[in-house]
Structures are given as C-alpha cells and as structure tokens.
Amino acid sequence: MADREPVLEFRGVNTHYGPVHILKDVDLKVFDGEIVCLLGGNASGKTTTLKAVLGMVIPTTGDVLLNGEVCSDKSTSYRVERGVTMVPENRRLFKRMTVKENLEMGTYLRTDKENLADDLERIFELFPLVKERLGQKAGTLSGGEQQMVAVGRALMARPKVLLMDEPSMGLAPVLVAQNFEIIEQINEAGTTVFVVEQNASMALSIADRGYVLQTGQIVLSGTAEDLLSNPQMRQAYLGEVD
C-alpha cells in the first residue's frame, strides 16, 4: 500500500480554538478505495479532524493534502470541487427544503448537469424509499429516511472521498447495521470512505484500517484486524472487561 499515493493525508497537523490546543501532531493517510475509520470518545478531536479536511478549520501548523496537493489554506468550496464531501453528524438536512431540493444541493458545484438524472437514478437504486419522498419536506422524514437522504445528497456530488461523521448517531440498532452495509456498497462502487465513529466495533467490522484518537493525539493505528485484537483497544473501546 505504501507505494500508492494517498488521496487524503495529514502531515503533523495542529489546530487551535483560541488558546485551546485540539489536534496535536496528527498524521494520517487514506488511500484510494479504502474504508478508514477514525475512532475516539467525546471531545477527542474527531469532528475537528473532519473540519480540517474540509477547510472549515485551518491548521495552525502542518499540512492537509488532497490527492497529493497541499490544500491547508484552500477554501471549502475549492476542496469540495476536488472530490471531498461530508455526511454531517445527525444528518442535518435542509429541513424546509424538499428531498429533491436537498439532493440537488449536493450537485451545487458540479458542471456536468447532463448526468444528474442518471445519478438520481443511482440514488433511487440504493434507497428506493427516497424516490417516494422526493416532493416531501426533508424535516418531516423519519430519522432513518433522513439518513438515506443525507447520504444521497453527499453522493450526488460524486465524491472521490466521502467523509462520514458518526453515521450511527441517533439511529436504531437495525438502522445502524443497514447504514454500514450501505457504506460498504458505496465503497465497493469505488468511493473512498473516511468514517469518524464512536461505535468502534461496528466501524472496524467494515473498515480496512483504523486510527484511534485520544485528546487530539493518534494513540493507535493499524489494520482493522490488528485493532480488533489489540488488548488496549479491546479494553478502552470495545467494552471488554478482563
């Protein structure tokens, strides 16, 4: 894997909110076609990491690279144009807009408007329910349906790298499992996925590799199997008691 160029890379990234030091020398790499998960508890810096990828937080030192290009000081829209899209935590649909309008917002920066109908069909294949809800206000959907629309909205941007912020948050267990199946399907279709999760066992069950973030530092990293069998990991995140 080392011979390949990473699509997303952090090189010694440090971020601050005012005087508070959030990310501390974070290094990570995501290669093309992988599912990589970033695990960590509350306030460990997971969401900040995603914001740094999208340029909504600018690192104080260190670099964020997309497809090998240093993007640390580039705007969010510049990065979105280069194939990064996020499914935000808690879905956060545009509640007063219809499902269709939500999906269309995903294509905001795309110039190839002639392919939109095909892409919409692809979303319907993945989530047949969404088709029935097209004209409905997004805010009136159930949590599970909203998750589908949120993923659909991100996919409409045809991302190279799909960022997912806590996809299991606030969903019933059945839906969480479904959701991770969908992530695998999306990945098989060629999209690189970077998942940020608290639910470590679930995330590691689909991921190729993982990083563990603790108070802003990467404390563990490795393949999913390694992490699953790591005793430290099992104790701290997988809920095992010796």
Place this chain on the structure above:
Amino acid sequence: MNPLAATSQDSVRSAVKVGLLGGLGYIFVSAVGMVEGLGEKNVIDPILSLGYLMLIWVGLWAGHRAGAGALPGDGVSVVGRVWLGIVAGVTGGLLASAFLIWINTFVVREVFTNISPALIELLNLRQGLGTGVAVAIGGGALLGGAGAAIGTLTPLMRRALTGSFLWVLIVGFLEVILSQIFREIDLGVFLAFLIVGVTSWILLRNFGDSQRVLLGGLLAAFVVGVLVSQALSEVNLGLRFIPDFAYINRVGGRALTLSAAAIVFLVAFAATVLFDGRRRAMRARLAALEPAERQKWAFGLVGVFVGLGVFLPMILGSVVNELLSTTGLFLLMGLGLNIVIGYAGLLDLGYVAFFAVGAYTMAILTSTSTARNWAPELSFWEALPFVVLAAVVAGILVGTPVIRMRGDYLAIVTLGFGEIARILFLSEWFSGVTGGALGVTKIPPIELGFYTVKGTDTQAVLYLVLAFVALAAFVSYRLQDSRIGRSWMAMREDEEVAETMGVNIVKAKLLAFVMGAILAGVGGALFAVKFGTIFPASFSIIVSITVLVLIIVGGMGNIPGVAVGALVMIGILGGSNSSGLLREFAEFKLLIYGALMLYMMLNRPEGLLPSKRLARELHQEEAVQDAWLQGEIEQGEED
C-alpha cells in the same frame, strides 16, 4: 326556569371572564383616545361613527367568544349560548359602568390625558351619566347576545352576515377611491379594460400553450388599449350620480348614507347566499387544476395586475395615486428586504441605511441648489448607475463585518448601521456635501425625452414607481429558484452544511445584502425625486421596522405576499411618514402595527398571503408534532 341552569358552571365562568376582558377592551379603547379621535369619522351617516364601531366590535367579540366558549359536548342549546353571550355582555357593561362612574365623578385628565370631557360626552351619548351606564349595560347585553347568536348560525349564514357587514365597512372606508373612480371613469379607460380583458381571456383559452403568441397578443392589446384610452379620455361615462347618492359630506370626511349602506349590505348578503354553490364549484375546480394549467392562470392573474397598473392610475386621481406611489416605494424596499430576510435568512434591521444611501446619492448628484459645496448636477439617468454603485458599496460595507454573525447578533449590529447612516448624513462634518440637518433641496424632475416626470405629477410618478416595482418583482421571481436562490435557501437552513456542499457563504451573504441594497437604493432615488427635497429625519429606524413589519404581515418569502403587506401597511394604515387611506388611524398607527404583529404571530405566522413553502412547513410541523404525540413517528421509524 333559569335558562342558564342547562349550561355548565365552567361555561358561565368563562363567559364572565370574557365579559371582563370585553369591559377592559371598552376602557382601553376609550382611554387611549380612539373613541374620541375616531368619533368624528362617520362610517354610516348618521348612526355609526368609527369610534362607536370600535366599542360595538368589542361587545360583539366578547359575546361571540362567550357563546363559542361553551363546549359542544356540554349540551348547551342555542338559547343557552345566547344567554352566555348576554352574561358576558352584562359583565363587560358593569365593568364599563364602573369606569364611567369613575371618570364622571373625578377629573382624571392629569394622569389619563385622553379622558377628556368630549370623550365623557360621547360615552354618555350626551345625556348624562345615567344614560351612559344604561347604554353600557344594555348595549353590552344586546351586543353580547347578538355576538353569541351569530356564532350559532350555519356557516353560510354567518359568513353572509359578517361578510356583508365587512363590505359595508369597506365601501365606507374606500370612499376616496370609489367616488374618484365613478367620477373620473371615461369611455376610453372602460373600453381599454374591456379590450385587454377580452383579448387575454381569448388568448389564454386558445393559445395558452404558446408563450410567444400569448405575450405578443397581450402586448398588442395593451397598445390598442392605451391608444383607445387616450383617444376617448374626454367622454365621461356619467356615473357621478352613484357617489353623489352614496356618500354625504360630514365634518370628519364623507360618510356612507344609511340607504346606500343598506343597499350594499343587501346586495352582498344576497350574492353570498345565492352564489355559494358556484363559489364552492370554482374552488373545487381550482384545486383540481393541473400544475401547467394553474401556471397558465397565474400568468393571467399577473396580466390582470399589469392591466390594473397601466389603466387605473388614469382615473384614480392625485390623492390615491400619491398613496399608491408611496406604497410602491415601500413595496420596492419590501422586495429587497424579502431577498435579505425571506430568501437568505439574514435579519437586517438597518435596512433604511440603503434607502438613505440611494436617496442621498441621487439628491447630491442631481440637485441644482447652490447651498452646498459640491453639485455635479447630473440628470436622473446619469445618476442612476451611481446610485446602484453606491448601494453595492454600502451593501458590502454593511455585509462584510457581519459575515460570521447570525440571528440576534446580526439584527443588533445592522440596527446600529442603520442609525450610523442617518447620523453621518446629519453630521456637520459632511454638511458641505449632504447639507447636514437642512438636507438637500431642488432635486430636479426626471427627463424621459418625451415627457418630464415632476415629483408633483402623481400619475407619472406612480407609473415610474410601478415600472421599477415590476422590474424588481421580476428579478426577485427569477432569483427564487435560481442557483443562487437555492444557495441562499440552503444557507438559511444550515449555514455550515451549505458550506460543505460548496456554497461560498461569504459571497452568498454579500450578494444577498447587495441585492437588497440595490432595490432599497433605487427606492431611495425615486423617493428623492418624488419629494424634491430630502432630510436626514426621513431615514429614521422606523422605516426599517415598517418594511420588516410589512413583509411579516404580508408573507415572508412570497412576492404577492409582500405586495399585500405593502398595500395593507402603507396604503391603508399609512407608513412611517405618510398617512394611508385610513388617515383617521394615523395617530394610532404604532398601536395598530403592534396589535397586528401580535395577532399575526399568534394566529397566522405565515402572513396574509404566505409562500407555499412556509405555510406547508408551519402546518406540516404541527401535524408532525401531533403525530409524534400519538406515537406514530416511532412506528414509522421501525418499518
């Protein structure tokens, strides 16, 4: 037998409560000076003045509420309901009597300045305290009973009764417009309406699918209509006898005569009852229309308004034209603020700043007065691009510092900007250019080449304002579903997520501010030309508030809604420094604004003519909440 025995104690108690509220209403309306201030204005001569109307309305309302307060399951009969209304009326009357005795016995004018001897006379019906008390209690009982009785009628009868009464009031209030129209209407305008109306009807029916034919045909009809109206403008239709019969001159303005009021009432009543079936059928047909078909008729409706805009100013006369051009100026600002608040969700309370910038730029560049140091004396059309440019700069200046602010913070900061603009124009520092407190005078009329639009030529000013309003409405309409419109909408919903979709928040916000600023700036430029002189005092914070209130009352995010809001707020009630059609209300304008806002927020938060989006949302949200309470959502989530 006591007829109240059949009603539950709760109903009686609530009737007493409503009665006390009604009594407080009586006291309030009297003590703020409405009864006296509006007493001069007769709505129906000689029996009903506007002041008494307020009191009558309070009584009817209390009775209606008391009657409706009895729950359907209570087994309260019609008679029982009327009795409840009477109970409420008498309770209110007793409270009012206490008030009457108080103000008849003591002189309270030092504290309550509006409780004058004239008011006491009015409340006593000029017959002494005894009559006043008797009328308060007896009238209360009568009105309360009547209010409750109206509530027990069938919906159709109720609508016919209240609707017809409303029509009488409308005809009474619109005296200025109606007499003007009937006096001035000439064969030319009449034929022009006929030509345009019939042509557009035929076109819509037969060629509705081809926009080119439709537009071409309509344009031709309008040209013919204008020519006909000009050619035959001398032939009066001779309908002058109608207003001469219907209205009579009185001290407080012309009032409807009793016989005319009766005719209006009977006609409206008969029409409501007779055409009820047809009205329902029309509604059903309208609801069943295909979207494409509906759009066609919406297009027709726009045509009707264009027709009214083209031909009505010819016969409305200077008073109404003046009123309408002020309404138009505020509508222009309303459309601009609608972009900023309705589309982009940025609560801007300093909107008057842009209006002031537009007015001052136009005034400074065109004024021919020699009182100031710098006067380039451009023409209107030469100055207009600079007005737009100044508005753009002002929009960016206000927008840039508040880019990362939201909601309340944004509102407070923009509020400050509004005041800063006014104080800058007022300051001695710039007085060489802006004239300081003296303002800018001698702003020249607009040269159109074939015609000179003077500020005093109300008809020409109205046409000019309407042209700009039409342009602004068209731009707003096209923006709504455009890419930039969508990005504003997404930004309004969730700024951060919109950003992750690639929306450039800084650009989108600045563009919203700039678009709003341009519309307000152009409005300001027209304002300057219309009045010929501008002073800093015309640009106080109340202008911002008026514009905000008008888009809330009308329906935020919806262009026709903004128009309705402007008509109601500016045309009828009167704007910040102009009086409306109901000039009697001018003194109580702010009170009415407040009451209207309160009522709208409680009962119709989506506005009088809401955008479909907002209405759906507000009502859907309610439905969702209800469903959630019934546990339906959880079920939906599991399948």
